[in-house]
Amino acid sequence: MSGNRPSSRSRILAAAAALARDAGPGKLSLDAVAGRAGVSKGGLLYHFPSKAALMTGLVEDYIAEFEANLDEAVTRDDSGEALMKAYVAMSLKSLDEKQPPASWIFSAMAEDPDFLDPFNDFRRKLLQRLLAGSADRTRTLLAYLAIEGMHSLKLFGADLLSGDDRDAIDAYLLSGSTETPASPEE
Numbered sequence: 184m185s186g187n188r189p190s191s192r193s194r195i196l197a198a199a200a201a202l203a204r205d206a207g208p209g210k211l212s213l214d215a216v217a218g219r220a221g222v223s224k225g226g227l228l229y230h231f232p233s234k235a236a237l238m239t240g241l242v243e244d245y246i247a248e249f250e251a252n253l254d255e256a257v258t259r260d261d262s263g264e265a266l267m268k269a270y271v272a273m274s275l276k277s278l279d280e281k282q283p284p285a286s287w288i289f290s291a292m293a294e295d296p297d298f299l300d301p302f303n304d305f306r307r308k309l310l311q312r313l314l315a316g317s318a319d320r321t322r323t324l325l326a327y328l329a330i331e332g333m334h335s336l337k338l339f340g341a342d343l344l345s346g347d348d349r350d351a352i353d354a355y356l357l358s359g360s361t362e363t364p365a366s367p368e369e
Contacts, residue, residue: 192230194220196244199237213237238298242288246305249273264359266316267323270309271356274330278337288338306331326356 198220256269
């Protein structure tokens with residue numbers, strides 16, 4: 184096996200996420216995921232013995248990837264607000280992606296709402312980390328809620344912000360400023 188080729192487990196998780204994103208969460212069957220990943224159904228079942236196990240794997244993989252990317256970004260910045268800056272930058276970048284990166288989450292919710300427990304636990308811990316490293320608790324809370332709100336709107340297909348409004352919010356969040364941003368109409 185080539186050192187550059189992803190593992191079967193990684194290919195299966197990538198295929199499941201892509202299938203949910205491209206065809207919709209309702210199309211996420213084990214047969215469809217196996218076909219998209221280029222593995223046999225038996226190979227898929229070896230790694231994920233049920234659809235529930237696959238959903239759990241997606242949640243865990245998403246969290247691990249986000250944490251790794253966040254930690255890597257923080258190591259490149261020695262400022263006191265490194266974690267917040269990295270979180271804002273990563274989040275705004277993901278909001279610019281054409282498809283919601285975690286659209287498979289609907290499949291996880293439909294399968295069993297408890298699949299979201301690790302995701303919600305991760306979000307709570309992330310907020311605690313952001314607040315612990317923050318010089319301005321209120322601004323951190325507002326930035327976190329703004330980003331999570333924009334993610335939720337996008338995930339549910341209700342991106343309500345104009346381009347100018349989104350640009351103003353992005354600029355404010357990226358600036359780290361505690362001053363109120365100017366309105367796009369000004």
